[in-house]
Amino acid sequence: MKRIAIIGIGAGDPEHVTIQAINALNRVDVFFLLEKGDEKSQLIELRKEVCRRYIAKDRVYRFADATSPDWARDTPDYLATVGDLNRDKQAVFERLFANELKDGECGAFLVWGDPSLYDSTIRIVEAIAQAGAQDIEFEVIAGISSIQALAARCKTTLNSIGGAVAITTGRRLSAGWPEGFENAAVMLDARDAYKSLAGRDVDIHWGAYVGMKEEIVISGKLADVADEIARVRAQARAQHGWIMDSYLLRLNDREKN
Numbered sequence: 001m002k003r004i005a006i007i008g009i010g011a012g013d014p015e016h017v018t019i020q021a022i023n024a025l026n027r028v029d030v031f032f033l034l035e036k037g038d039e040k041s042q043l044i045e046l047r048k049e050v051c052r053r054y055i056a057k058d059r060v061y062r063f064a065d066a067t068s069p070d071w072a073r074d075t076p077d078y079l080a081t082v083g084d085l086n087r088d089k090q091a092v093f094e095r096l097f098a099n100e101l102k103d104g105e106c107g108a109f110l111v112w113g114d115p116s117l118y119d120s121t122i123r124i125v126e127a128i129a130q131a132g133a134q135d136i137e138f139e140v141i142a143g144i145s146s147i148q149a150l151a152a153r154c155k156t157t158l159n160s161i162g163g164a165v166a167i168t169t170g171r172r173l174s175a176g177w178p179e180g181f182e183n184a185a186v187m188l189d190a191r192d193a194y195k196s197l198a199g200r201d202v203d204i205h206w207g208a209y210v211g212m213k214e215e216i217v218i219s220g221k222l223a224d225v226a227d228e229i230a231r232v233r234a235q236a237r238a239q240h241g242w243i244m245d246s247y248l249l250r251l252n253d254r255e256k257n
Ligand SMILES: C[S@@+](CC[C@H](N)C(=O)[O-])C[C@H]1O[C@@H](n2cnc3c(N)ncnc32)[C@H](O)[C@@H]1O
Pocket: 011, 012, 111, 112, 113, 114, 115, 116, 117, 118, 119, 144, 145, 146, 147, 186, 187, 188, 189, 207, 208, 209, 210, 211, 212, 244, 245, 246
């Protein structure tokens, strides 16, 4: 039997790491690091920093690197593309488990934010466990998601009183406001989708690199700050070569569905 830990490490601030995650880190023999290429080495370095900071000095562990499969983000059939990507990732994971992890050992993925949100690690590891070709069991440790970190940073809540919040993507927001929700938390926006709400009475809290030294936050009425967000966002992406940003939207009363 091999054990796999899927450990949420928070959204970029090493202090997001929970005590439960620290205890799990100290049971791990091999950390799987998937290189992605662009944002890349900085996020790998942050994972190594988490290990250095929180794993007991006398504990022996190792890293196993692999290259994460590449994919085209702007294809018309997004779900099919992500399906292909996850199939390729599954093959990478299977190789890592077979070649880098010995029987009786524990391997771990250090997942950005919380593993339950817009991350395929749980789905892929579950598929491998169910396929049964490898004898593995896995556990999941929750982490602080980027949208929780953003809400705290902006001293706000995700929902209005008794209201519902949609957690969604830029792609879906571009197709229209999520019906029945007063609030939306938007991730994975490669297209400035908030601009599609121009003319509506909406408050926005936008944050990039939240919890990291590059952090930028802009809050206000969408109509007042949308252009500034677009400008700052483009500038930050050009400066760092990558960006991770999210935003919280609240429809004001007269605009509610
Ligand atoms: C693949 S998803 C992973 C989400 C992650 N599991 C979480 O719980 O935050 C990546 C998206 O998360 C958001 N994100 C992750 N880290 C962030 C950060 N430090 N600041 C702002 N947004 C972040 C961005 O919307 C980014 O496009």
